[in-house]
Every structure is written in structure tokens, then in C-alpha cells.
Amino acid sequence: MKTKLQALAIILAVLFTCIKCNSTASTSDPKNIVGDVENLLIEKPAHGYVSNLPATKWEEAMITGNGTIGALVMGFPLKERIILSHEKLFMPENPPTPAPDLGGSLDTFRKLILNGEGEKASALSQELGKKVGIDGMIWTDPLIPACQLEIEVLDNETLLNYSRSVNYETGEAATAWTNKSGLFKRTVFTSRTDGLLATKFEGQDGSTSSIRVRLSQLTHDEEQEDEFDTDDLIEEVIYSAAEEGILKYTTRFIKEWEGSLKAYTVETRVTSCDGTMRSDGDWLYLEDCSELTLLTGISLSYEKPVSTETGISQFTNIDYQALLDRHTPIHKEMFNRFSLSLGGNKDLYKTPMQLIRTSSVGTLNNVLVEELCEAARYILISSTGELPPTLQGIWGGTWRPAWSGDFTQNGNVPSAIASGLNTNFQEVIEAHLDYMWSLMEDFRDNAQDLYGAPGIFVPSRSSSSGKTYHYGEEHPHLFWFAGGAWTAHFFYDYWQYTGDEQFLEEKTIPFMLASAEFLEFILTEDENGELMFLPSYSPEVGPLDKHPLSINATMDIAALKQLLRNLLTLVDQGQLDTDKTGKWKQILGNLPAYAIDETGDLKEWIWPGLKNDNSHRHASHLYPLFYEVDPDFKANPELIEAAKTAIEKRLEYRRGKNGAEMAFGLVQKGLAAAHIQDVDHAYECIDWLCNSYWSPAFTAYHDPGEIFNVDICGGLPAVVTEMIIQSSANDLSLLPALPDQWPEGEVKGVRTRCGITMDLTWKNGKPVSALLKANRNTNFHMHFKDHSWEMELKAGQEQNWIME
Incomplete structure (x- = not known):
């Protein structure tokens, strides 16, 4: 209807x-x-x-x-x-409420969940909540x-x-x-x-x-x-x-x-x-x-x-x-740092409604992609101040915004800020990191109050407070453990893009260490001595026909692996002096391996008998591919194929629902697909994102035509840019996931982890020329398919490059 x-x-x-x-x-x-x-x-x-x-x-x-x-x-x-x-x-509606003491009953939770009694475990968490005044879902x-x-x-x-x-x-x-x-x-x-x-x-x-x-x-x-x-x-x-x-x-x-x-x-x-x-x-x-x-x-x-x-x-x-x-000069400079052209015909101006009507899923108009990336950037800039954008940016026309219009950390915020670094708008990342750093005391209290644990616990939601009290029987957010590690990734990535050593020392490393400290505490061992997350929660879904409170969510394991590997990289670079190197390596060697089910699908829970529920909006098990590809996937082509199958299965139910609810789920799948060169799926995500979630005023929605929301204002440009240029500290890939629909184009102002900002022009699906601007001394390898070039630039140097 x-x-x-x-x-x-x-x-x-x-x-x-x-x-x-x-x-x-x-x-x-x-x-x-x-x-x-x-x-x-x-x-x-x-x-x-x-x-x-x-x-x-x-x-x-x-x-x-x-x-x-x-x-x-x-x-x-x-x-x-x-x-x-x-x-x-x-x-001010809900005073910060003390977190329930879950740590004292952790053994009970573990036994119930191992026995397949997730409902009872969740009910126990509700009872413990009532003891501190949490009776039902309390919103931010x-x-x-x-x-x-x-x-x-x-x-x-x-x-x-x-x-x-x-x-x-x-x-x-x-x-x-x-x-x-x-x-x-x-x-x-x-x-x-x-x-x-x-x-x-x-x-x-x-x-x-x-x-x-x-x-x-x-x-x-x-x-x-x-x-x-x-x-x-x-x-x-x-x-x-x-x-x-x-x-x-x-x-x-x-x-x-x-x-x-x-x-x-x-x-x-x-x-x-x-x-x-x-x-x-x-x-x-x-x-x-x-x-x-x-x-x-x-x-x-x-x-x-x-x-x-x-x-x-x-x-x-x-x-x-x-x-x-x-x-104007300040705002204009922010906007014009990045631009995208996909060769669309702009000779005859079309209003937003006219342009929307020229495009549909399967026949995406490249001009619409360009215009929406500009609209998204404008919205992102306009809603980034001292704080990053909330679910609704800084706007709202209702007293009861969806999900309180807060900072939802288990997917929405990471999507909203996803293009901050690669499209050269680092202010949104800085606002996010400053906001999260300002809540460190709350995060430490969360870890201590919930589990008697050291380190920090980052909740799934925050607004005026970082305290954790929002959870329910079917949404056991107090058992989502990946929040600190996910946030730590943004601290670390900011370091990779900017090379800001003062920020690294004063904020990045302390946040990473605090996140690792909590996760080390919460780990337990199975009967074979293998480390495991028990309980474990993958936002906001459970295994098929089972309660969401479960075991070994792939996201938990992937986020911890990423965090520990990044810490070890800092040790190798001489940026971190610690006696924990051996312990971190031991943990990495004793975490469960990523798993593939009998259908070839990447498992969302690495535990026997737990099957994926693929009719769902989130795709958190693809976390190993959201950013730089997890080394375990690089070393195992079967995992790459399993990820492609996972993306396909999570897209199947969306196709019959005009893209379906929660647009940022398409951002998650699009980023994962782009990073494993799954071009068709990456482009399909762009197709849905452009055709189903925008108003005639080029404002964005959470669902097709419904719920004002800015998640994809960071997510859409991020996916598009990652299809054109990808980077790590030592490598730069040109056109790694370029679809046939974009045979020619130009992108300007792409920042990279290699320490350069790049303008790139391509024709017939091949690079033509590039301008590289070094933000610091750097050397790296630049790649296009089977071609490779060794590059070295000094800080401030500009180099014109032509593919021969």
C-alpha cells in the first residue's frame, strides 16, 4: 500500500x-x-x-x-x-542512569547462551537493569x-x-x-x-x-x-x-x-x-x-x-x-576541496525532480550520481561543527525524531563520517574524535560498572552523555563489544591520513590501548583453549531463528584483530613502546578463524549451528572489508568468495523492497564490495543509494522516501570514491572497482593513507593522468591492474603523472 x-x-x-x-x-x-x-x-x-x-x-x-x-x-x-x-x-529527558552490574553474572550468562537459552540470558539482563532503575528501553x-x-x-x-x-x-x-x-x-x-x-x-x-x-x-x-x-x-x-x-x-x-x-x-x-x-x-x-x-x-x-x-x-x-x-570563502573552500565528474551530460539543466525522473534502478543516470555526491557533501559540511552529524545532522522538524536523532555508533555514525578522510573533509572526523574523546570518562565508567572491567566500553548510542543504559530484551546492546575497537579504527585512520604525531601520542594511542584493555578482559576460552566472545552481539540481528544474544560475532573478532594489528604496526614503527607485544600476538594467534557455512556464505557467528539471517538491514560480518582488507582475507581467496556470497544474500531481500530500510546497510555492502573488487555488487549498491533515498530537495532518507537522515551523506561519496581510488600506507590502487557505466571521468581532491592528495582523470576505463600532491614525505607503490609504479615525493611536492 x-x-x-x-x-x-x-x-x-x-x-x-x-x-x-x-x-x-x-x-x-x-x-x-x-x-x-x-x-x-x-x-x-x-x-x-x-x-x-x-x-x-x-x-x-x-x-x-x-x-x-x-x-x-x-x-x-x-x-x-x-x-x-x-x-x-x-x-534533557532521561538522566544518566547507572549501568547494571552484568559482570557479577557473567558466568551465568555464558552457561545460558552455551545451552541455547539466549532468551533467559536476556531476561536476566533485564532483571539486573531493574535493580538500578532501568525498567524498559530508555532512550538517549x-x-x-x-x-x-x-x-x-x-x-x-x-x-x-x-x-x-x-x-x-x-x-x-x-x-x-x-x-x-x-x-x-x-x-x-x-x-x-x-x-x-x-x-x-x-x-x-x-x-x-x-x-x-x-x-x-x-x-x-x-x-x-x-x-x-x-x-x-x-x-x-x-x-x-x-x-x-x-x-x-x-x-x-x-x-x-x-x-x-x-x-x-x-x-x-x-x-x-x-x-x-x-x-x-x-x-x-x-x-x-x-x-x-x-x-x-x-x-x-x-x-x-x-x-x-x-x-x-x-x-x-x-x-x-x-x-x-x-x-563564503570558508564554506566554499571546504566544499571545493573534492569534486567528481563521471562524464554525464549537463548541457540542459534539470531540476532535482526532473533529474530523479531520468533515473531508475538498472538505468542509473551518471549526472544524478554527481549531483547527489555534491548534495551529500553539502549536507555533511553544513552539519559538522563542534560535534559530528547526528542521525539527522543538526536539523529536525519534530519533537520526537526517529531513534532520538542521536549518535548511533553501531553503524549510522560510521557511515555518516565515512567520506571524511578520503574526500578531504577531515573536519567531520576531527569532530567525531573530539566528541568521543570528551566521553572517555563515561566510557571508562561503563566498562567498570557493567563488567568490573578496565578500559572503555563504547555504547551503541550516545547524545548528551556517553553512559550506557539503552538496551532491551531483543536488542541486547550492553553486550555489543566492538564499539571501542571500531572507534579506535577512526583514531588510527586519522593518523594514517594526516600523520599528526601529536594527536597520535595524546589521543590515538591512549584510546586504542583502552579499547584493547577492555576486549582482553572480556575474552574467555572454549574447552579447547581457543579464545572466544561469549556473550556476543552482532548489531541488530541474531542467528536465524535464535536470540540475538549469542557467541563469537564475526564483527567482534574482526574489530579486535584490526585493533591489535594496528597497535603492533605502531610498535614496529617505533611509535609505541609496550611490553604487551607478545600478549597481543598470542591473542591474534588464538582467535577463531573466519568461517564459511555450507552455502558458501561468510558466517556472522563463528560457532557451530549458528546460521545467518540474511533478510536483515545490517551487514556487520563484512566489517573485515569495510576499510583496509583484513590480511586473513587477502591470504584466502575462499574468504573473498564467501564475502561476495554474503553481499549477494544481503542484497536479495532488498531488491524486492525498493532498496529496503536502512540505507547505510547498502554503504556497508558497497564498501566491502569495492574493497574486494566485486564491481557489480558495489555498483548495485550505488544504484539503490541514488535511486531510492533522496527527496526532491536532495535531502536524504533512512528508508525509501521516509525518515530524514544523513547517514548516506557520508556513505555514498565514500563508496564512489573507494571504487575509483583505494589506499593503504604503502599502496595506491587506481580504478580498482570501476564499473563499465563510468568509462570516463575525473575526480579531484582524494586524500590517501599514502600521504598524498590526488586528482585523477580516466578514459575508456583506464587512467590517463594524475596530479599527486604530497602532504608529507612519502614513498609508495601505485597500481593499476597488473601495472605498478614506485613513487617518492617530498612534503609539499606536486607531481604530474601520465600513464604511458
Whole structure:
């Protein structure tokens, strides 16, 4: 039924697109406004889009963000709603709860699971949770919108045309419309230099309008009424509008504890207006305006008494263009560090909806791939500030975001940041590592409180806290042990890409050692003396027809192998002096070998009798292939073939579901396929990722057409780039997983583990030329199929290379 409704919606959108705005256009319902696709009012930016279609829901809004402040710009000409947000606006709902003591019952858990009684083991964990106050699933504090800036045009004139646009190089979201009085335009951006949101309204050739503006609270979605009541969480909301042109909105929370968010304030100031201004209630009225500028700031208060200062008052004597001029170079430089061309035909511009309609699974339009990689990069940059992107970046139009809109560490976050290093946007990795480092005390407490263990335990979810209390009977997250090792990989990979020795010494090595310390503690031995993970949990699935609380998840074993091998590499390089070398080698030699089942499938649990459940969204058993290929796979072609079979089996159920839920599962499979040169499967993942998970505003979804989510904004460019260039510390591979559909192209700004940044051009499926820029002294081997070149560059050196 849902698929039929989605298809009907697309058909209706197509029909609307064919109709030009005319005198019958509704001015009361902004969703009915459809512009003339052949007469767009905004010039197409060099990077970005122009559309004739308005948003039909907040998930289709235009987005802008400076990483800290974000805005969903609906683009309604007469009744605009700009939904404001802040990267740290996690509503205090669930005070950090002590973790249950599972360590005291670890032997019992192990016996129950070995006896096939995972349900009883999980029930025991629930009972232990109740002893510390955990009764049912407790969620992380949710990321909520701050409020909305409403801008209403009071002139009741019929709209004649309409367009909206996002410029990826400036971060500007623009709305333009015409009526009998002329052309009007509203632009919005969030400044990286000044930490504010700027909004400008202007009428062409002196055309004027009367406008009113206010800050207001978002209403509840109808489906949220039964599960959420702001009266339980919000103490008060204070609105005000002053004749001096100042709007203020302050929310104070009921629940509080040490370090929790107590309140936040949004302030909007009119900094220029050529009309008259007055206030009435919570509205500001601005009459006969041909030009208007609004500046908005957001401040968070963690202490009492609550401060309502936002810093906006210092910007009374600066105009919109001056703010834009000093913001744009920073944002533009970030965006343009990386670019991709796959030889698509861009001679005739197509709006996002037009372009989406040119493509379908099996006939993917290369221009769509290019445009979506740009959109993804823009979203990633716009939602990276002090923190990395959450599930929803920094945006949201609901009080109850899916999964609290948090940082989901068991797959979503790794996908969202996956392109940070190889597409030359290391800021997102730095934000992630800084965030995880800031939670080290919580992670240590988790390990101690849960298991009486040394080291750190990284939970599956976090937001305002790193404490672990989120789990349920069918989701035994407290037994997911790979979180620390997976995070340690990003610390280590940052070192490989940047060569930052201070960061390595101060943060990377300590995080890696703490992760290893916990895993060494949690390991046990089977009756033959082989090490094993018991209990063990593979996100978020169990063996076929069995409880998820199980034995020897392949992910646990792979993550530990990767961690210990990386530590040993640091020892060999002289970066780490330790007496644990022998112990780590002993552990590596005594961990279970990767296993293949009777169907040729890579096993997700390395234990007899446990079979894969392949109708599932995650693919965590492919972890050995997510990044650099595990040496065990390199040495064993049968494991490579088993991985290809595993990818095929996890794609089978998706094919009948338009790609199916959880787009980042396709990122996992795509990365794995690219790294073993499984070209057809890698390309199929790209095909689904591009055709099923994007809105007409080039915002991304978690499921086909549903749930605003940014996971694939890092994941899609990562897979595409890994199909074109792959690297390790000593090797660089050109076009290792290039599909026939991309016979020619160019990529610029790819960073590598070899210490170089590369531009590459190819034709007829073969490299033509490259520009190599050394970020440090480096030597490595460059490969294309059976060709190999030895390369050596000094820091700062650039070398042009032509394949002969």
C-alpha cells in the first residue's frame, strides 16, 4: 500500500510540474504553489540546484547550516517557516542512569547462551537493569528543534511564478516569487564566521510588501500526541516582540541534573528595514518594505540563573552581504576541496525532480550520481561543527525524531563520517574524535560498572552523555563489544591520513590501548583453549531463528584483530613502546578463524549451528572489508568468495523492497564490495543509494522516501570514491572497482593513507593522468591492474603523472 501511495505522489508531482503558476494558484496553502519549470526565477548556481516545486513536508525543506546552527527553510513565499536548530540541543529527558552490574553474572550468562537459552540470558539482563532503575528501553536525550521563525507576507496578491534554490558554495537557501507588483526574493544562510543565521527579503525595482515576523514553538505532529507531552518536559516558554525590532524566545526545561541543559534562547533582530515597524503581541509588523534583514542567534544555558544573551546585539551595524562575503570563502573552500565528474551530460539543466525522473534502478543516470555526491557533501559540511552529524545532522522538524536523532555508533555514525578522510573533509572526523574523546570518562565508567572491567566500553548510542543504559530484551546492546575497537579504527585512520604525531601520542594511542584493555578482559576460552566472545552481539540481528544474544560475532573478532594489528604496526614503527607485544600476538594467534557455512556464505557467528539471517538491514560480518582488507582475507581467496556470497544474500531481500530500510546497510555492502573488487555488487549498491533515498530537495532518507537522515551523506561519496581510488600506507590502487557505466571521468581532491592528495582523470576505463600532491614525505607503490609504479615525493611536492 505504501509503495502505491509513493508512486501516486510522484505521478501527481509530475502532473503539477507541467502546470505553470497562474491566477488560480492558491495563496492560502503553500503546498499548492508550483512554479514554471521553463522560467525559473533563480539562476542555477555552479553547485546546487533550482526547483519549481515547494516543500510538501519539513523533510523536503531547503537546508542551511554552519555546523552549529541549522535551519530548515520551507520556501513558502507568503507564509514562510524557518525551523531553527542547534547541534547541542538535546532535550534533557532521561538522566544518566547507572549501568547494571552484568559482570557479577557473567558466568551465568555464558552457561545460558552455551545451552541455547539466549532468551533467559536476556531476561536476566533485564532483571539486573531493574535493580538500578532501568525498567524498559530508555532512550538517549533527543535532538529537538529550537523554534520556528515565521515570516508572513500580508499582501493578498496572486502568485504568478515561484522558484527555490540552494547554493552549495555559499550555503544560501533562496526563495523567489512574482506577483503583479513584481519579483520578490528571500535568502537565508548560516554564517561560519559570525555564528548566526541571516535572512534577507528584497523586492525588485522597489517593489514593496507588508510583512510580519515572529518566533514560535513548533506544534506537535498528530502521531506524537500519545507519546509526547511538552508539559512533562518544558517548564515554560517565553515569547516577546519589541518595537525596537527584537524577537526573543526562551525555553526552560523541567528535568535537570548536573551538567544538563537548563534552557535555551533564540533571538532575532531586525538590522535593516526601509519600511515602518511596530510590535503587536508576539509579532513584529514591518510595513511597505522593499528590503529587510533579520539576524538570528541561539544560545544554550547549562547553569542557573539562565542567561538569555545570544550575542546578536553586536551585529547591529553590518549588512547581509558583508556577512555573506566573509562567510563564503570558508564554506566554499571546504566544499571545493573534492569534486567528481563521471562524464554525464549537463548541457540542459534539470531540476532535482526532473533529474530523479531520468533515473531508475538498472538505468542509473551518471549526472544524478554527481549531483547527489555534491548534495551529500553539502549536507555533511553544513552539519559538522563542534560535534559530528547526528542521525539527522543538526536539523529536525519534530519533537520526537526517529531513534532520538542521536549518535548511533553501531553503524549510522560510521557511515555518516565515512567520506571524511578520503574526500578531504577531515573536519567531520576531527569532530567525531573530539566528541568521543570528551566521553572517555563515561566510557571508562561503563566498562567498570557493567563488567568490573578496565578500559572503555563504547555504547551503541550516545547524545548528551556517553553512559550506557539503552538496551532491551531483543536488542541486547550492553553486550555489543566492538564499539571501542571500531572507534579506535577512526583514531588510527586519522593518523594514517594526516600523520599528526601529536594527536597520535595524546589521543590515538591512549584510546586504542583502552579499547584493547577492555576486549582482553572480556575474552574467555572454549574447552579447547581457543579464545572466544561469549556473550556476543552482532548489531541488530541474531542467528536465524535464535536470540540475538549469542557467541563469537564475526564483527567482534574482526574489530579486535584490526585493533591489535594496528597497535603492533605502531610498535614496529617505533611509535609505541609496550611490553604487551607478545600478549597481543598470542591473542591474534588464538582467535577463531573466519568461517564459511555450507552455502558458501561468510558466517556472522563463528560457532557451530549458528546460521545467518540474511533478510536483515545490517551487514556487520563484512566489517573485515569495510576499510583496509583484513590480511586473513587477502591470504584466502575462499574468504573473498564467501564475502561476495554474503553481499549477494544481503542484497536479495532488498531488491524486492525498493532498496529496503536502512540505507547505510547498502554503504556497508558497497564498501566491502569495492574493497574486494566485486564491481557489480558495489555498483548495485550505488544504484539503490541514488535511486531510492533522496527527496526532491536532495535531502536524504533512512528508508525509501521516509525518515530524514544523513547517514548516506557520508556513505555514498565514500563508496564512489573507494571504487575509483583505494589506499593503504604503502599502496595506491587506481580504478580498482570501476564499473563499465563510468568509462570516463575525473575526480579531484582524494586524500590517501599514502600521504598524498590526488586528482585523477580516466578514459575508456583506464587512467590517463594524475596530479599527486604530497602532504608529507612519502614513498609508495601505485597500481593499476597488473601495472605498478614506485613513487617518492617530498612534503609539499606536486607531481604530474601520465600513464604511458
